[in-house]
Amino acid sequence: MIGLHHYLILSAVIFAIGVIGVLIRRNLIVILMSIELMLNAVNLTFIAFSRYLGSTDGQVVVFFVMAVAAAEAVIGLAIIISVYRHRQSLDPQEMQLLKW
Amino acid sequence: MVETTQNLVNTDLLRWIPLIPLLGSVVNLFFGRALGKQGAGLLACAAVGTSFALVVFVFSQLPSTGIFRDLLYTWIHSGSFQANLSFQVDALTTVMLLVVTGIGFLIHIYSLGYMGDDDDMVRFFIYLNLFIFFMLLLVMGDNLLLLFVGWEGVGLCSYLLIGFWYHDHNNTIAGNKAFIVNRIGDLGFIIGIFVLVAELGRQGIWTLDFVELQKHVKMLQPGTITLITFLLFIGATGKSAQIPLFVWLPDAMAGPTPVSALIHAATMVTAGVYMTARLHFLFALAPATLALIAVIGTATAFFAATIALTQNDIKKVLAYSTVSQLGYMFLAVGMGAFGAAIFHVFTHAFFKACLFLGSGSVIHALGGEQDMRKMGGLKAYMPKTYWTYVVATLAIAGVPFTAGFFSKDLILWQTFSHGATLLWAVGLVTAGMTAFYMFRQLFMVFHGECRADAHAKAHIHESPAIMTLPLIILAVGSVFTGWLGAPEYLWGSRWDHWLEPIFGAQAHHGAVSSELLVTFVTLAVVAVGIYLAYLMFGKAGALAGQRIGSGVLYELSLNKYYVDDIYDFIFVRPFTAAAKFFAGIVDPWVIDGAVNGVAATARGFSTIWRGLQTGNVQHYAAMFLVGVLALLAYYLGQLS
Numbered sequence: 001m002i003g004l005h006h007y008l009i010l011s012a013v014i015f016a017i018g019v020i021g022v023l024i025r026r027n028l029i030v031i032l033m034s035i036e037l038m039l040n041a042v043n044l045t046f047i048a049f050s051r052y053l054g055s056t057d058g059q060v061v062v063f064f065v066m067a068v069a070a071a072e073a074v075i076g077l078a079i080i081i082s083v084y085r086h087r088q089s090l091d092p093q094e095m096q097l098l099k100w
Numbered sequence: 101m102v103e104t105t106q107n108l109v110n111t112d113l114l115r116w117i118p119l120i121p122l123l124g125s126v127v128n129l130f131f132g133r134a135l136g137k138q139g140a141g142l143l144a145c146a147a148v149g150t151s152f153a154l155v156v157f158v159f160s161q162l163p164s165t166g167i168f169r170d171l172l173y174t175w176i177h178s179g180s181f182q183a184n185l186s187f188q189v190d191a192l193t194t195v196m197l198l199v200v201t202g203i204g205f206l207i208h209i210y211s212l213g214y215m216g217d218d219d220d221m222v223r224f225f226i227y228l229n230l231f232i233f234f235m236l237l238l239v240m241g242d243n244l245l246l247l248f249v250g251w252e253g254v255g256l257c258s259y260l261l262i263g264f265w266y267h268d269h270n271n272t273i274a275g276n277k278a279f280i281v282n283r284i285g286d287l288g289f290i291i292g293i294f295v296l297v298a299e300l301g302r303q304g305i306w307t308l309d310f311v312e313l314q315k316h317v318k319m320l321q322p323g324t325i326t327l328i329t330f331l332l333f334i335g336a337t338g339k340s341a342q343i344p345l346f347v348w349l350p351d352a353m354a355g356p357t358p359v360s361a362l363i364h365a366a367t368m369v370t371a372g373v374y375m376t377a378r379l380h381f382l383f384a385l386a387p388a389t390l391a392l393i394a395v396i397g398t399a400t401a402f403f404a405a406t407i408a409l410t411q412n413d414i415k416k417v418l419a420y421s422t423v424s425q426l427g428y429m430f431l432a433v434g435m436g437a438f439g440a441a442i443f444h445v446f447t448h449a450f451f452k453a454c455l456f457l458g459s460g461s462v463i464h465a466l467g468g469e470q471d472m473r474k475m476g477g478l479k480a481y482m483p484k485t486y487w488t489y490v491v492a493t494l495a496i497a498g499v500p501f502t503a504g505f506f507s508k509d510l511i512l513w514q515t516f517s518h519g520a521t522l523l524w525a526v527g528l529v530t531a532g533m534t535a536f537y538m539f540r541q542l543f544m545v546f547h548g549e550c551r552a553d554a555h556a557k558a559h560i561h562e563s564p565a566i567m568t569l570p571l572i573i574l575a576v577g578s579v580f581t582g583w584l585g586a587p588e589y590l591w592g593s594r595w596d597h598w599l600e601p602i603f604g605a606q607a608h609h610g611a612v613s614s615e616l617l618v619t620f621v622t623l624a625v626v627a628v629g630i631y632l633a634y635l636m637f638g639k640a641g642a643l644a645g646q647r648i649g650s651g652v653l654y655e656l657s658l659n660k661y662y663v664d665d666i667y668d669f670i671f672v673r674p675f676t677a678a679a680k681f682f683a684g685i686v687d688p689w690v691i692d693g694a695v696n697g698v699a700a701t702a703r704g705f706s707t708i709w710r711g712l713q714t715g716n717v718q719h720y721a722a723m724f725l726v727g728v729l730a731l732l733a734y735y736l737g738q739l740s
Contacts, residue, residue: 023722031718092717099715 007048015041028083028090032076039069107166108311114170114187117154117197118236121147125229132222141215144225145208148232152201159194165601166190167311169242176245181297181306188242188310192602195442196239196374199449203366204232206570210457211358213567214464224264224356231257235367239374244293244308247375251289251339254368255282261363262355274354281348285338292331299324314381322385329382329389332375333396340372341423342430343400347664349423353415357460360415365422365456366449373429373445377438380603384436394434394515398523398530401427403661405533409540410657413470414459417541421496422452424530428511431527437514439599443585444511447495447503450581454492454574461485461563461571462545466556472541477550481560484568486546488575493542495578497535498626503582509619510585516618524618528625535629543637589616 014037021034043062050058084090124147132140162168171186189197208228215221234257238250256279263275297308303319305312317325336342341349352364363369376383376393383390401424408420425448432441463470465482479486495502498509508531515524550557562568585595589612656662712723 019725023718023725095717096715099713 004048004052007044011041011044011048014038014044026091026093028080028092029077031092032073032080035076036069036073039065107163109166109168111168111170113154113158114168114189114240115172117151117158117201118187118233118240120151120154121229121236122233123147125226125233128222128226128229132226135222137216137221138212140222140225141208141212144229145205145212147229148201148205148208151232151236152205155194155197155201158189159198162189162191162194164191164598179306180304181301183243183245183308185246186242187240189240190602191599192374192377192442193239195446195599196370197236199370199446200232200235200239200367203449203453203574204235204362206573207358207362207366207453207457210361210460210567210570211356213564214358214460215356218356220264224261227257227260227264228359228362231261231363231368235371238371242309242311244296244310244313244379247378248290248293251335251371251375252286254363254371255279255286255339258282258352258363258368261359262352264355264359268354271354274348274351278348278352281345282338285335285345288331288333288338289335292328292335295324295331296328299328310378313379317382317385320385325382326386326388329379329386330392332379332382333389333393336372336375336430337396338372339375340369340426340430341400342372342396342426343403346400346404346423347667350416350419350660353413353419357415357456357463360419361453361456361460364419365452369422369426370429370445370449373426373433373441376430376433377442377603380438383433390434390436392434393430394520394523397427397430397432397434398526399427400424401431401530402526402533405530405537406657407660408537409533410654412472414462414472414475414541414545415456415470417472417537418452418455418459421455421534421537424534425452425496428508428527428530431515431523432511434523435511435514435518435520437511438603439596440507440510440514442599443595444507447507447578447581447585450574450577451492451495451502451504454488454571454578455496457567457571457574458485458489458492459545461567464563464567465560466552467559469552469556472544474551474553474556475545476548476552477546478560479546481550482562484562485571488568488571489542489546491575492578493538495582497538497630498531498622500623501582502579503577506582506585506587509622510587512622513587513615513618517615528622531622532625532629535626536633539630539633540637543633547638587615587619588612 018034018036018038018041021037022031025031025034043065046058046062046065050056050062080090083095087094124144128135128140128143135143158168168189169186170188171184173185174182175185176183208225211224211228215224218224231254234250234253236250238247238254241247241250259275259279262278263272265271293308296313297306299320300307300313300316303316305316305319307313307316320328338345349364349369353360355364383393404420404423404427408417408424411417411420425444429441429444429448432438432444461482462475462478462485465478465485466475469475491502495504498505512524512527512531515527550560552560585593587593659665
């Protein structure tokens with residue numbers, strides 16, 4: 001029987017993968033994708049709880065998150081394209097000018 | 101003390117007396133270069149001359165019981181306290197006004213000749229006019245605060261004029277010395293004013309106006325009055341060069357000679373005497389202070405005279421002589437004989453100005469030489485200077501029927517008749533020494549062989565009329581001004597009569613016979629002094645230009661009792677050492693150390709922590725994660 005726990009564990013695993021991706025990958029597009037992973041992990045949690053509690057509130061929030069994620073993806077990709085045009089690179093390690 | 105009612109008259113004329121010299125100074129400041137040296141000089145003379153004419157006019161209008169007042173505006177108004185910018189002229193003021201503007205005018209004219217070769221003549225006249233302005237402010241101010249403004253102003257001008265030839269560093273040092281020594285006195289003065297205001301304010305009287313002060317001063321405790329007068333007298337010792345603050349005046353001779361005549365003989369240095377006379381109602385209530393003043397005055401007169409005996413610089417002799425004569429004035433003040441003190445201020449202004457201008461004429465003729473050992477025999481070369489010098493010397497020595505005779509005798513008689521026999525005796529000896537050192541100077545400079553070197557000798561000449569004319573006028577004044585204050589056994593004193601509304605009637609103690617006796621004793625001592633000077637310096641074949649003696653006393657006198665060295669040792673050196681310590685150790689290490697230490701600490705920490713700021717967004721994101729996990733751990737820990 002697949003219960004709430006299974007969903008939460010899956011969600012946590014996906015979220016952890018997303019976090020690790022953001023922290024260690026060397027490509028901005030992959031980092032953006034990792035962020036999407038984290039968002040969707042959260043969405044999964046919301047849905048699981050919505051189902052478990054028999055309330056639609058969680059599903060409403062998920063719609064919001066999906067809308068925001070769409071917008072974020074658009075802007076993020078636009079920035080990435082712009083950065084690539086300037087620097088011919090997508091490695092965040094090469095973008096360290098903003099420091100002391 | 102006799103209370104007299106003085107009728108007060110308002111007039112708009114008074115303000116122009118000080119303002120015209122100020123105007124002259126300002127015009128010369130901005131347009132002096134354009135006017136040229138002669139033009140600027142003439143303008144300055146005209147300004148003081150106009151002032152003098154106004155003073156004479158005011159003097160002719162003023163009844164001796166009257167006060168003229170000219171209120172410009174209220175200067176300070178705070179609570180019940182009020183101080184006006186307002187001028188006041190009464191009998192005492194007119195005396196000072198006549199001296200300041202009259203002798204000031206003559207010295208201005210003299211300076212046209214004396215400073216004619218100086219490239220900086222315009223600046224000289226700017227300072228000189230400014231000085232006259234401040235001196236008039238000092239004399240005419242109707243309250244103590246305005247007097248103090250003038251007091252500080254003349255100090256400033258004195259400093260500027262002593263250091264007039266600033267290319268020579270020694271002159272600048274002399275100027276600094278005068279200024280700093282005066283500051284010490286002024287500190288006492290201003291604290292005295294504060295105490296006066298505070299104590300009168302405690303009685304509900306908020307004023308520094310002289311007329312008001314005189315009405316209310318009796319409300320003060322005797323102890324308070326003693327304290328106030330003592331503090332004010334400290335100010336007077338600074339300005340009027342009394343022990344222990346007299347050391348600046350001899351050094352002040354570094355300035356041009358007309359300055360020595362005007363500021364350091366005739367006017368500014370008498371400001372202390374004027375101040376005590378102006379506040380006579382206060383000082384009269386403080387017998388302890390008066391006693392102190394008398395002792396200080398006598399001591400100053402005596403010690404300065406002993407120093408003057410051996411000095412070889414023509415102006416130094418006159419400087420110590422001035423200190424000595426100022427001592428006489430304070431002796432008179434100490435006896436409560438304010439009229440006599442002011443009388444000596446008046447006569448001294450004439451003969452000492454004449455002497456200084458005469459010495460200036462000599463220095464001018466010898467191309468700047470001031471050492472009397474290199475003079476001599478100048479009588480033949482410059483007869484006008486010589487004869488005026490003789491008259492002034494006779495006057496200061498106190499030869500009968502000259503001004504100094506009347507004024508100095510009056511002081512000695514007042515001292516004697518007050519029963520201060522010891523002070524009188526010291527004053528008497530001082531009179532003898534005065535006669536000696538003045539005639540020593542006269543003989544050394546004008547008689548005997550000319551000891552100037554050949555080059556200087558070729559250029560010796562009588563000064564032009566523009567310089568000798570003031571000398572002649574002053575010489576005439578050196579004789580006849582004294583006649584105003586003749587004793588009762590001659591034709592009586594118009595002087596006492598004129599100042600009576602201010603100081604009250606001078607008490608005449610003792611009989612005429614004893615007064616005559618005292619006079620004859622004085623004359624005998626003076627005669628001895630003159631004769632000794634003649635024996636040692638005047639007689640044919642006398643060793644003119646040689647030392648008057650040898651031994652410890654001579655060395656003491658020649659080196660001014662080492663007072664300068666003692667002050668240097670006690671005050672100046674520790675002070676400069678402390679200053680060096682603070683400049684060399686405390687400032688760079690403690691003060692800067694604290695400031696730089698704070699900066700260095702911040703910098704040190706930042707070098708450690710700035711490593712965190714890599715600029716790499718992924719590092720920042722990792723920090724977020726650490727932070728979130730930490731918070732999470734904390735709150736989860738709280739829950740369980």
